Amino acid sequence: MGKTLAEKVWDAHVVRKGDGEGANAQPDLLFIDLHLVHEVTSPQAFEGLRLTGRKLRRPDLTIATEDHNTPTLDIDKPIADLTSRTQIETLRANCKEFGVRLHSLGDKEQGIVHVVGPQLGLTQPGMTVVCGDSHTSTHGAFGALAMGIGTSEVEHVMATQTLSLKPFKTMAINVEGTLRPGVTAKDIILAVIAKIGTGGGQGYVLEYRGSAIRSLSMDARMTICNMSIEAGARAGMVAPDQTTYDYMHGRPHAPEGAEWDAAVEYWNTLHTDADAAFDAEVDLDADTLEPFVTWGTNPGQGVSLSAKVPSPEDFGDENAKAAAERALQYMGLEAGTPMKDIRVDTVFLGSCTNSRIEDLRTAADIIRGRQKDPNVRMLVVPGSARVRLEAEAEGLDKVFKDFGAEWRFAGCSMCLGMNPDQLEPGERCASTSNRNFEGRQGKGGRTHLVSPVVAAATAIRGTLSSPSDLESASAGTLTGIAV
């Protein structure tokens, strides 16, 4: 029988097969091709190496950037928050001591770790990629097996360049059809999570397949793979194709000449064989999909934007009912309220889910020549310094500033509020990020997860809105945003 994409990549990295079979099997030891490091989950791992006198085995397969704590204003000044500053300085000292390449604040390659890897061409098909960050699943968009790990595993990879892992099950997510204008990759993944739940992917590697996935750009595929973890899956993948190769060609660390040809020959084998079987399959119809938005406090609590806030009574399961009740109370929402009647205070365009150049372009296309609702503040935080420069070269910064949005420097920013970009208690935000957990964007903050185009339309109207709710003046641009 044939193999799935995930199994092929797994098998190509087995250093040592675990003893035993079936449920009693020991884990396999897998080689790790790329280890991404940032300031939050690495200090204790570096300290562990020091305490045990161990070396960093492969500095040449390791790269670090500063993202979670970094301010998005006044980046030329010392970081005001002393504990944040200490954490950043600790990363700098550790990278120096262990010989790790680091892109610091102010460097043109600095940015969110999951934006930096792909843009440098370091993320390639068929690789194993890990990082002490659950959104490492992003890199699966290239046909890599990429997963988030905890700090103990970070230390393990530093010391051995391997991970002990038990094989995952595989799940196909088949998305067939054509997305309508104004419906994006973000809506696909929010709909998938609502369908299978926050635990539905637990123990699986997801493979996104089907005509709707094939027609997506790399930026859009990254958005989908990024949120695989919100469905409980440690990794999500898309088989590489010409779109992948076109994105990669010419990037700083992409292979060149004969090496490129050898790589492509290998990459072309990285697809699920016709006679391979998945452990589970889920189908989603792209033709009928609408813009999606969350109403609750986990990413599975989402509905179509044209729907109403659900009632706890809509849920059969007692746990889901209790969770819905609690979520409505936290979110300050009443069951039955049309989602589009919900007024927001803030719009956040950014995060490793939606801060790439295409995300900024599609949002800019919606707001160009329009006015922001005066009661809404909008933060635009590019995923990396390079994305920011690229956007500025296209004049997108001017579009956002003319609109009344704040144009910031790169980092994780308001996705998790480790830096000063946070919501106030009770403040409501339409956010292109990945988690609507209680307090995620600031203590007491209320988060609705949305796509970049919904974020843009919401900033114009002040209430959760899709681009199709805007006056017909936008009709011309709408056709341009099917991504």
Next chain:
Amino acid sequence: MEKFTTHTGIGVPLRQSNVDTDQIIPAVYLKRITRTGFEDALFAAWRKDESFILNQAPFRSGSVLVAGPDFGTGSSREHAVWALKDYGFKAVLSSRFADIFRGNSGKQGLLAAEVAQDDIELIWKVLENNPGAEVKVDLVSKTVECGNVVAPFEIDDYTRWRLLEGLDDIGLTLQHEEDITAFEATRPSFKPKTLPAKS
């Protein structure tokens, strides 16, 4: 890592599903560079509410957390495990754990025991009707006991073995260093390296 065989301690019923790691420890506490001292950060937002279970005696001194399904979802932060351990928890019971959280627990000697939701409901009732009741978690027999409830739990054999023996993961892997070196020699030359830097 300390060996884990059995533990008996006050059970804390946390009647909630989808307890994500942002709730277990909010991001603001992740700025520290130490591996210990996170007890104050555990459930920091919820503990501001006086009625929260850990603010009530005798649950305050609990060491076995009995939670709803999908415990530890979201962020990979191992700080969630450190905070639970630093507070005094030795075991967490849930019908379903997020993968990364479960992995992190195993590395740190916190037992993540997968107990069927029906049994969790029975244990919740015992703990709520008899505050301060103890839960015995036996890793040798893979069972939990609370009042008149005796239930099996699931844990993968490898993690169980490592916990029972208190083994260090990195030390185990480095026993196979020759295999790693041999594998490295076969890595295709088209695969990227971060050094020297190109831009």
